[in-house]
Amino acid sequence: MDRVVNETLRMFPIAPFVARQTSKVVELDGKHIPSGTVLFLNFVGVHRSPKYHQDPLTFDPDRFLPDRAAAMHPYSFLPFSSGSRNCIGQPLAWMMVKTLLASILKTYQIRRNKVKRNTSDSISIQYGQEYFVINTIEGLA
Numbered sequence: 001m002d003r004v005v006n007e008t009l010r011m012f013p014i015a016p017f018v019a020r021q022t023s024k025v026v027e028l029d030g031k032h033i034p035s036g037t038v039l040f041l042n043f044v045g046v047h048r049s050p051k052y053h054q055d056p057l058t059f060d061p062d063r064f065l066p067d068r069a070a071a072m073h074p075y076s077f078l079p080f081s082s083g084s085r086n087c088i089g090q091p092l093a094w095m096m097v098k099t100l101l102a103s104i105l106k107t108y109q110i111r112r113n114k115v116k117r118n119t120s121d122s123i124s125i126q127y128g129q130e131y132f133v134i135n136t137i138e139g140l141a
C-alpha cells in the first residue's frame with residue numbers, strides 16, 4: 001500500500017509547488033541570489049524529471065521498493081516538502097490516506113481492464129488507455 005500511495009503522490013503531489021524566501025545571499029549553480037528573493041520550488045517538475053526518475057510519466061509503484069528507493073536522490077520525492085519547513089500534518093495525512101484506502105479496498109473490488117465495463121454492478125474509470133473496474137463487495141446499490 002505504501003508504494004502505491006508514494007507513487008500516486010509522486011505523480012500527483014498535494015502541493016505542486018511551494019514558495020520560499022531566502023534569508024541570506026544564496027549561491028545556486030554559480031549564481032548569487034540576493035537575500036529576500038522568493039523562490040518557487042516546482043515539485044511536479046522534480047517528481048516527473050527523467051533526471052531523477054526513470055520513465056517518470058509511467059505509474060510504477062515498484063520504484064519505491066526498498067532497494068530502488070534507497071538509491072533515489074534524497075530530494076527527488078517531496079510529497080510534503082522537506083527540511084525544517086516540511087508539512088507539520090504529514091503523519092496525520094499518511095494515517096488518513098491509509099485509513100481511507102483500507103476502507104475503499106474493504107468495500108470495493110478494483111480491477112484493471114482493457115475495455116470499459118459499466119454494468120448494473122460496476123463502474124469503469126479510465127486512466128490512460130486502461131480502465132479500472134470498480135465493484136462493491138455486495139454489488140452496487
